[in-house]
Amino acid sequence: MTATAPTGDRYLSIDAVRGFAVLGILLMNITGMAGPTFGYIDPTYAGGTTPADLWTWAVNHVLTDGKMRGLFTMLFGASTVLIADRAEQGRIQQGGGLGPVATHYRRMFWLLVIGMLHAYFLWWGDILVCYAVAGLLVFPFRKLDPKLLVALGALILVLVVAHNVYGANQMRALSDAIASGTATPAMTAEWNQAQLLISPPASMGDGEIRLFRGGFMEALQARAYVAVLMQLFVEPPDGFPEAIGQMLIGMALFKSGFFTLKWSTKAYATAMAVGYLIAVPVTAWITWEIWDNGFDPLLRMNLDAWGAIPRPFIAIAHGSALLLLVRSGALSWLIDRFAAAGRMAFSNYLMTSIITTFLFCGFGLGLYGHLSRFEQLYVVGGIWVFILVWSKPWLERFQYGPFEWVWRSLVQWKPQPFVRRPPPPGSQGPASAEPAG
Structure with missing residues (x-):
């Protein structure tokens, strides 16, 4: 197979970048999976303050925090266009079946259902609900010109930054009013409520540790509390619009040929x-x-708001570097493993949550809160090995990853072919699967 053209109905380049991104997302997610929630934001709150722990936070904060998720979200936007186009082609060729609109909105409905189950039973930091909501809104824009898509996506991202900078300034004003004794009762109440999100007390982290080390129902209680906060107070003003902006940019990148190696080497190098x-x-x-x-919460809040501006540029740079590697043909064995992981990205994303739930919760190995931030990297490395080892042989026997098969079957409302059939005599290889979601 070549890297510059689709094989069957798949692009090696898209699959490889998607596999790379799903591995990178775990570098940040592991912190919230392995210890108190706020440790994701402030390493001094949970995860250790040794030089190794702080450098682990710093490197991830620069290179992966929001960047891998951003790249993954752009790929989701790209897949939205790709799957819609192929659904339309399939309906024309077959004279019937689900069209692009029905296919997309069924996919988003079932993604929302699966995401809600994932958020409350496995991982409060779920991104599937966010993707389902954002996916409902971006679909009508898929046929716009790439330049207009980029302009709309960038405008949304700028508005998110402006909203968050304004919010940070409001928190600073509240803090100053509290310190000077001029705060009204309403301002004091607002400040006290905001502390749960910007500087929670240590007792909250201790409570999470106790619950996650308990039984299934205790872990469910702790997870549900954070999931509700995320879905009602964090994602609507921040996560949802950011995902919409990134998906629109991902659509534009796909239509311009970025993910399919149609950019020049100079263009990738410039990115x-x-x-x-x-x-x-x-x-x-x-x-x-x-x-x-010293991780001052108000300063951190302000700087992280501004830090969203360079984030998509780093995400695109990561994608460009890997795409040039795919084009070069170097490390083909690793690219093939990335691509297999990307074809099963949905399953691999959910499998990381299943594995970490068993490792960290009390009804499993009970390691929650026991590993420092640096020590969590050993878990990340082990899961990476698992993903890269199991994805390729699985796809040699089956058409889809297990959760991809469930999702597709629900969308079509009938079981889809699962076991891979031997290739017909004289063919070049096994029949390829449909593009990944």
Whole structure:
């Protein structure tokens, strides 16, 4: 197979980037899976304060925090266009069946259902609900010109930054009013409520540790509390619009040929230069300021709001670097493993939650709160090995990953072919699967 053309109805380049992104997402998710929620934001709250722990936070804050999720979200937007186009082609060729609109909205409905189950029973930091909601809104824009898609996506992301900077400034004003004794009762109540999100008490983390180390119902209680906070107070003003903006940009990147290796080497190199030589140093300065100021919650909140600006440029730089590697043909064995992981990205994303739930919850191995931030990397490495080892042989026997098969069967409302059939005599290989969601 070649990297520059689709094989059957799949693109090796898209699959490889998707596999790379789903592995990278775990680098950040592991913190919230392994210990108190707020440790994701502030390493001094949970996860250790040794140099190894702080450097683990710093490197991830610069290179992966929001960047891998951003790349994965852009790919979701790209897949929205790809699957809609192929649903239309399939309906024309077969003279019937689900069209692009029915296919998409059924997919989003079942993604929402699966995401809700995932958020409350496995991982409060679920992204599937966010994707389902954002996916409902971006679909009508899929046929717009790439330049207009980029402009709309960028405008939304800028508005998110403006909203978060305004919110950070409001928190600073509340803090100043409290300190000067001029705060009204309403302002004091607002400040006290905000503390749960920007600087929670240590007792909250201790409570999470106790519950997650308990039985199934105790872990469910702790997880549901955070999931509700995320879905009602964090994602609507921040996560949902950010996902919409990134999906629109992902649509534009796909239509312009970015994910299918149709950009010139110079264009990919330029994207890498912007990301690595401008956006990374800016993010590194923000990271240093947060660290050097003792993770002051108000300063951190303000700087993280501004830090969203360079984030998509770093995500695109990561994608560009991998796409150039795919084009070069180097490390083909690793690219094939990434691609297999990407074809099963839905299953691999859910499998990481299943594995970590068993490892960290009390009804499993009960490691919740026991591993430092640096020690959590050993778990990440082990799961990466598992994903890269199991995905390729699985797809040699089955058409889809297990959860992809469930999702597709629900969308079509009938069981889809699962076991891979031997190729017909004289063919070049096994029949390929449909594009991944």
